[in-house]
Amino acid sequence: MIIIILCVILPSRKAESVGITMSPIDEQAIKDRLTKTCPCRVVTRAAIKEAIANGADTLEKVRAATGAMAGSCRGQRCRSSIEGLLEQASWEKDLEI
Numbered sequence: 682m683i684i685i686i687l688c689v690i691l692p693s694r695k696a697e698s699v700g701i702t703m704s705p706i707d708e709q710a711i712k713d714r715l716t717k718t719c720p721c722r723v724v725t726r727a728a729i730k731e732a733i734a735n736g737a738d739t740l741e742k743v744r745a746a747t748g749a750m751a752g753s754c755r756g757q758r759c760r761s762s763i764e765g766l767l768e769q770a771s772w773e774k775d776l777e778i
């Protein structure tokens with residue numbers, strides 16, 4: 682538990698200096714859980730990525746799955762980030778084929 686807290690609190694270089702190593706994938710997963718892509722609805726980047734991985738391939742589907750873009754700003758602050766995640770997922774999917 683303490684190690685996890687240290688990994689989250691300390692930037693990776695500092696964590697490494699105290700003998701803690703994290704893979705880039707672990708570090709990204711932690712950042713995704715901590716990043717509020719839609720602050721109005723407190724929807725994390727991890728939740729949006731999970732929705733996309735589960736088939737939400739449009740903004741409407743992401744909204745339905747997560748509640749993102751349904752907050753007080755109606756997506757003005759989060760829409761472009763979500764579009765970026767959708768584009769990234771599409772691009773990664775194309776590379777897999």
Ligand code: FES
Binds near residue numbers: 722749750756757758
């Ligand atoms: S930040 Fe997502 S609805 Fe406002």
